[in-house]
Every structure is written in structure tokens, then in C-alpha cells.
Amino acid sequence: MKTKNVFKLLSICALTFTTLSCSDDDTQPIMEEEDQTSVRLFTSNNSDGNISILDVTNMSNVQSKTLITTSTAADGVYYDASTDAVFQASRSNLNLEGFYNVDMLLNNTTASIDISSTTDMESPREVAVNGDYYVVADNSDVDGDSNTPDGRLFVYQKTSNNFVLRNTITTNFKLWGIVFSGADLYAIVDTTDQLAVFNNFLSNTTDQTLMASKTISIEGIVRTHGIALDGNTMVLTDIGVASGTGTSATDGAFHIISDFSSKFNNTANGGTLALSEQVRVEGSSTLLGNPVDVAYDATTNTVFIAEAANGKILAFNNIGSGGNLSPVIDYNLASASAVYLSK
Template sequence: MKSLKFTKIAVLSLLTAVSFTSCSNDDDSVDMNNQNNSSVKVYASNNSDGNITIYDVTNSSSVTSKTLITTSLAADGVYYDSTNDFLLQASRTDLGLEGFNNTKDLVSGSVLSIDIDGPNDMQSPREVAVNGNLIVVADNADVDGISATPDGRLYIYSKNGNSITLRNTIITDFKVWGITFKGNDLYAVVDATNEIAVFTNFLSNTTNTTLSATKRIAIEGLVRTHGITYDSASDVMVLTDIGAASNSQDDGGFHFIENFTAKFNGVSNGGTLAASQQIRVAGSSTLLGNPVDVAYDATSQTVYIAEAGNGGGRILAFNNFASGGNISPIINTTLAAASSVYLSK
């Protein structure tokens, strides 16, 4: 695998040496990314080449992008701390976290060197959620190897300066994928179901242990959720629905839930949040087939989607969806095997 990575870097370095060209807070976890910058950017990772693409979506009618070259061949969860100009993604090649400093002013085609290399101790890293100096990664590998007993892992890492170390590991009694913080509570999708779960005061669990969720509820009208994000200022939760695993092209959607806290609290453990309390966007015009991750900008009321399946992969954006239904995206750009999105303002 390492030799393949070196080949990738050698080829791309040659290409970028010939021609450097540039194409013309979603997660409530962040306490380091609250600057009132004029620009709005979406960071995206993928499972096609492992590079990081940054979209300037300040003007949705004139989106520009640049791609930074990494040593990974595939990657998932991505995160950016604008205060410290620190970029992070979960590598599915090295099975660990890779951090990059001082990326803000790099041009498209720049080859990144890993400045902060976490331990390579995961099996199948997916989404990343950050709270202070703690980084949580959802790993969807089957822990006990028995498909009849769903389980997963949540890896908790500590970042101190240019060092990332594993603090502890939590084994869950359901398969995991997307995760997001709401204050100190961690919300997680219950993969292969239409459920979400919450672990209250999640980071107070400081030892390796097996942990059941504080509460699990089903989302009516949703088939199989993957992406999840929460915005504290607007109290909005957004979930993606990948539909049937056998259909990656046109049966996906997303659910937009306003006044989330009251609605979630109003459903008993094991209960169902009614479809009437949500907005669902789905249908052939949406281009949603396998939407695996989501970010939300409350200011512009725009939902950004990492679509892994339709057309081979896309980054999509939607607004004016108050009535839900089969609507077209306002942004539609190709990104092969898109896997994760993160909003930075």
C-alpha cells in the first residue's frame, strides 16, 4: 500500500510541477471555528483518490474549488479548524488520523505532507466529530465478527500541539457511521436502520468499555441513515437516507428536523419521530442515491451533501426546501466516491 501511495505522489508532483492551476459550522462539536469570516467553504473527502477538495460556496451561483493532494488513497471524515489553520481527515489507507498545518493559502494541486500523524489503530474509519481537543472517530468494522450481533467502535483521540494520541475506545451495541456533537452529548446513526441514538455526556467515559446509548429513536419515513449533523444556533438536525444498499443512484434523500431538541425529547426511548415533524427531500431530481454525509449552513439555510453513488459521486447543495419533495440541487459538482463534507465559515 505504501508503494502505491509513493507512486501517487510522484505522478501528481510531476503534473503539478508542470502546471499549477486552480479551479474557478455544520457540526455543533466545534469550539475552535467561530470566526466571522466573509467566505463560506465546504471541505470534502472521498474514497476514490483520498485527496481533499475545498469548495468556496460563498456565492452559490459561482462556486470555485481547489484540491489538495494527500498520501491517502481513500479517506472519510474531514474537519477544518480555521482559527489554527488545521486540516484533518480520517485515512482509510493508513487507518488513522492525518493532520495538516497551514493549508489556507495553498493552491490547487499542492501536495500535502502529514504534519500530525495519529496512531494507525482503526479498522474502518468513517465520520469524525471534534469537541475541544478531543476527536471522535466512528469505525464501522464488525467488532466481534458476527453479523447477527451488530456492533461498532468509537475511537476517542486527544490532540495536544502536533501530537494525536488515543485516549480510549468505546464499543457500541449497534453499527455506527455518522456522528455529531450537541454540546457534550454525542448523537450517532444506528447504521442499517432508520434510527439515531444519543450518548449523554459522552466524553466523560474515559476508559475502554462497552457502552449502550442513553436513548434510541426511529425516524419515520427514513430507510437507512448515514449522515448526521446538528446546528446549535438554529436547533436543527439533518439526517441523510441512503435507501436500499442495492440502489446507489436514485432512492436517497435527507430529513430536515427543526426544533430538534423538543421533538427528540418528546419521543420515548424506542419510539418513533413522526414524519409530520420533519421535512423530507427525495426523488429523481435530487440526484440523491447514496448520500453518506451532510453539513448545514443555518445562515443561508443550505444543506450540503456528500453523494457517493449517483453519477459516480457528487457534492450537492439544497435550499428553498421548506415544502420538501423532489427538488433539484442548487449546486451539483462531480466528486468521485465523495465520502464526507465539513462546513467552515
């Protein structure tokens, strides 16, 4: 056996998600290191609060493992490949929690919390990350008056051993999904068809009520929730009536907006982005009822969905023309709440 092949075989045998039979036969094909890069989907849920990790490198052979957490319900999830750490917003513990050395943990391992924030939140949803800053959208009613919609954005700075709450931003609309695009933070205006942006968001360093820099409506959406941005393509989900029963378990959809920045910039504040400038995926074959979160891979043009009403993680490709598409991945996950793609 050639020495260089020994190291390659050891690397292959150590793969986390798939059990392989290794051979010392030099005639066996050897996978070069650069070809071993995996594409993984990190997911959270409101059924048991555990973190599921799906290896979707080969979508016809999805491998998975689950990390057991102390949470019983969780939402926004994020993975930092540079430190091999996964983070989620715990809806039961009301804080932001992180778990290190994810690749070393086996399936159904109880993961210890390695880093956490104080319990500041009331109803945490999505997490958006920019450098060492972790922003969590909170959907709770700030003033206790349901007639005056509002929400909060908790801005945490990550240190070596905890999350420090830097400041809290109050918004004049209910929040759900959030995502950074450079210094700008895009935010879903919950219970509406609207999308807002806060320009240079992190420059707001004090506790305050902050108006969005711009808000537009997305034609064709009933109630938007999930948001994802990769390259210059944005994907938004539509949860429809959102009750999760009867026809509402099949009335979900998602919209793909290519060349997003120019389309958003060309839509006036308070205006509407026309459906003709988007692609909509909907219909009974999609299994979309309450698609609460979304991730998008611009390289493969694949959309990943956390589908809450039907308890699934779904993936769609060949989405260019939209319509009533069948998912290429249909993975059962009760009360799926969030997805994050790492590649």
C-alpha cells in the same frame, strides 16, 4: 492612491480561490474585511483520498482547489479555522491525519501530514470534534460475528504534534455518522432508521462497552447515514437500499428536523419520531442515490450532501417544503464520502 486602500487591495489580490484583476483606481469599490468572510466546504472521498475545498460563498460561482494526500480513500473530514488545519480519517492509512496552513497551499499541491494518530482503526467513518477531543466512528465488526452488530468510537486527544488515543468505546450497534451537541454525542445506528445519543459522552474515560442513553426511530427513513446539526435543526440522510445501481442510484433522501431538541426529548426511548414532524427531500431531480454525509448551514438554510453513488457534492436551498428539489450546486466528486462546512 490612499494608503488604506493599498492594504485592502493587497488583501484582495491574495485571495486563494479566485484570480482577480486589481486596480489602483480609487474609484474602484473596495471590499471591507468583514465582507470578505468566505463559506467553504471541505470534502473527502474514497476514490483517491484527496481533500477538495469548495468556496461556496457565491453558490452561482463555486471555486475549488484540491490537496493531494497519501491516502487512497478517506472519510470523515474537519477544518479548524483557528489553526487553518484540515483533518480527515484515512480509510487506507487507518488513522487520523492533519494538514496545516491550508490557505497557503495551492491547487493540486501534495500536502504533507503534519499531525497523525497511530493506526488503531479498521474501518473509520465520521469525525466529531469537541475541544481537543476528536472522536472517530469505526464501522468494522468488532467481534467478527455479523449477527451481533457492534462498532467502536475512538477517542483521541489532540496535542501540539500528534493525536493520543485516550480510550475506545464499543457500541452494541454499527456506526456511521456522529455529531456533538454540547457534551452529548449523537450517533447513527447503521443499517437501520435509528438515531442514538450518548449523554456526556467524553465523561467516559476508559475502554468499555457503552449503551446509548436513548435511541429512537426516524419515520420515513430506510437506512440513515449522514447527520448534521446547526442551531436547533438536525438533518439526516437516507441512503435507501444503498447498492448504488439501478433505481437505488435515485432512491436517496434527506430529512430536516427543526426544533430538534424538543422533538427528540418528547419521543420516548425506543419510540418513533413521526414523519409529520419532519421535512423530506427526495425524487429524481435531487440526484440523491447514496447520500452518505451532510452539512447544514442554518443561516442560509442550505443543505450540503456528499453523494457517493452518483459521485457528487450537492447543495439544496429553499428546502422548507421538501419534495423533489433540484440542487443549486452539482459538483462532480467521485466516491464522495464526507463534507464539513466552515463559515
